[in-house]
Amino acid sequence: MKNFQNKTELSNYISALKAKGSSIGFVPTMGALHKGHLSLVNKGLSENDLVVVSIFVNPTQFDNKDDLVKYPRTLDADIALLKTVSNHKIITYAPSVEDIYDDNIASESFFYDGLEHKMEGAFRQGHFDGVGTIVKRLFEIVKPDFAYFGEKDFQQLQIIRKLVELHHIPVTIVGCPIHRAKDGLAMSSRNARLTPEHREIAPFIYKTLEAAKAKFGTKSAKEVTEWVYMQFEKQSLLELEYFIIADITTLKPVKRKSTKKSYRAFIAVYAGDIRLIDNIALN
Incomplete structure (x- = not known):
């Protein structure tokens, strides 16, 4: 399994693959992977030659700094779990904050035709500016053909579709069903x-x-x-x-x-x- 921490090295590697005609799927995550994430990866593998999985706890989408500090970080376990799915068709990208944001850890401002003001946007100030910032940057780095998002974050899914539409980003967004534990709890x-x-x-x-x-x-x-x-x-x-x-x-x-x-x-x-x-x- 190829593991990258540097955006330039990853972009160059993916460009070489795409030049050979490979299709690239993408699953952006904040790590602490579970079966829900794996269902997205499997969907991506069924529709692409390779899947890039990013593992990055994005600081700009947390309105609660305590939640950011406590968010689980389990990179070694995440990579081991991904290897149970495929050791050759998955690429991981686990950058540092500096690799993503350079010296400016701040969100861009986005307008999503008002979708950002409902529900999560109303209760988590600036959340969807942070989401838009990181997803747009990851799309620019990975340049995927398809990107996979779970419907558990349905509002986020609709906002990312709007982001792609408004910014003319050449990627197809695929929504995937919520993956649940046997007792019904949505995987998170x-x-x-x-x-x-x-x-x-x-x-x-x-x-x-x-x-x-x-x-x-x-x-x-x-x-x-x-x-x-x-x-x-x-x-x-x-x-x-x-x-x-x-x-x-x-x-x-x-x-x-x-x-x-x-x-x-x-x-x-x-x-x-x-x-x-x-x-x-x-x-």
Whole structure:
């Protein structure tokens, strides 16, 4: 497995591969890899000659500096896990902050037609400027043909699609289904930080989403939202930050359902000091 820490060396290596006609898939990650990441890598391998996996904890997308410090960093284990998938068709890029940002660790400002102001953007100031900055820079370095993102971060997925559209970046964005543990909890690198008590109760999040989906068939978005808030008021170990039913294209909260539109329910929950997000398609 080829491992790079320097962007120039990686770009030159990929350029040589593409000159020979190789197609390049790309899976950007912040490390602490799990089966959800591997599902993206496998999807990429099924559609490309090689897949680049970046492993970089991006400082500019953290509004909570304590969360940045505590974010798990497990590079050796990550590389070992990727080798179980393929030792020859995966390239890793694990740069330093300096390699990505030089001497200017700051976000660019982005406009995503208003998508950035909803949900995560409303609760995490500057988050999507940080996401746009790192993803755009990684696209410039890797120059992939296809890039793979999980639907667990569905808002991020839509924003990256908008980023590619507005900046005319020649890459096809592929959204991949949420990978879940057997008990329904969406796979996340943050799950490793959950206490045993919080890990045991965390599947309540997805069970509530499933129930909300069932209710959405006969009840209004307002009624479903009120019901979800009541469920979390009864749950002392989990604190609901938000639950929103939104149009999947505009991400605007739905006021009146339409059979011509597709909706998704989005949720953010604190389990102690660990913030978990999830979502589910409603129709």
